[in-house]
Amino acid sequence: MSRLKKTALVIGAHPDDPEFGAGGTVAAWSQQGWEFHYVIVTDGCKGTPDASQDACLLIQKRQQEQQSAAKLLGVHSVTFLGLPDGEVQADQNLLEKLVAILRKQKPYAVFTHNPEPLEFRRPGGRPHIAHRDHRAVGQSVLDAVYPVARDPHYFPAHHAAGLTPHKVREVYLWGSPQADLRVDIRQTLQLKLDAIVQHESQISKDHPKILKARRSGRPSYEYFRRIRISL
Numbered sequence: 576m577s578r579l580k581k582t583a584l585v586i587g588a589h590p591d592d593p594e595f596g597a598g599g600t601v602a603a604w605s606q607q608g609w610e611f612h613y614v615i616v617t618d619g620c621k622g623t624p625d626a627s628q629d630a631c632l633l634i635q636k637r638q639q640e641q642q643s644a645a646k647l648l649g650v651h652s653v654t655f656l657g658l659p660d661g662e663v664q665a666d667q668n669l670l671e672k673l674v675a676i677l678r679k680q681k682p683y684a685v686f687t688h689n690p691e692p693l694e695f696r697r698p699g700g701r702p703h704i705a706h707r708d709h710r711a712v713g714q715s716v717l718d719a720v721y722p723v724a725r726d727p728h729y730f731p732a733h734h735a736a737g738l739t740p741h742k743v744r745e746v747y748l749w750g751s752p753q754a755d756l757r758v759d760i761r762q763t764l765q766l767k768l769d770a771i772v773q774h775e776s777q778i779s780k781d782h783p784k785i786l787k788a789r790r791s792g793r794p795s796y797e798y799f800r801r802i803r804i805s806l
């Protein structure tokens with residue numbers, strides 16, 4: 576790895592997505608000198624099976640949970656865009672918000688959801704239907720990275736606000752059936768699990784999957800499809 580400090584944005588649809596998708600990598604690379612920042616696109620207000628749950632209180636709670644998890648992993652900041660949970664559209668509104676953040680923070684790398692439709696599958700795992708917000712966010716992030724954030728004629732009002740074009744150099748997609756990068760997270764697995772269970776509105780620290788992962792040391796890897804963007 577270059578000795579230059581590298582910065583990365585992790586852009587997830589919901590509070591907890593960064594931990595599940597890339598928490599072990601965020602912790603490991605932070606320890607190696609990378610600087611991570613999070614962007615959470617939605618307010619997470621539908622993340623409960625309890626119809627009587629107060630949505631506003633849930634939004635607050637999930638933001639606090641996300642801040643706690645990020646802090647554990649060494650993340651420098653969390654930005655909440657606050658779009659309604661479950662209603663994300665890959666439209667100009669979201670694109671402009673993402674491009675503004677890329678132009679402001681100028682990350683070397685971006686981590687986000689695999690945007691391909693329908694299938695979410697870890698290598699060797701069972702397929703799931705990808706959440707619509709995950710697909711919309713993944714697509715919008717890729718559109719924002721290339722070519723929109725790079726080229727000055729997109730969102731020209733940004734220029735007056737001091738947001739200059741920016742070229743992201745690497746994109747890492749989690750949940751891709753075409754993963755081509757395996758990151759060893761044995762050293763940070765417990766930290767990843769600690770961060771995941773900060774999201775106590777979503778998962779119990781005593782959930783059988785958490786306990787099993789703590790005992791077995793699995794999963795010891797995170798998988799990404801890496802896209803390197805040429806100069």
Ligand SMILES: [Zn+2]
Pocket residue numbers: 588589592706709
């Ligand atoms: Zn999610």
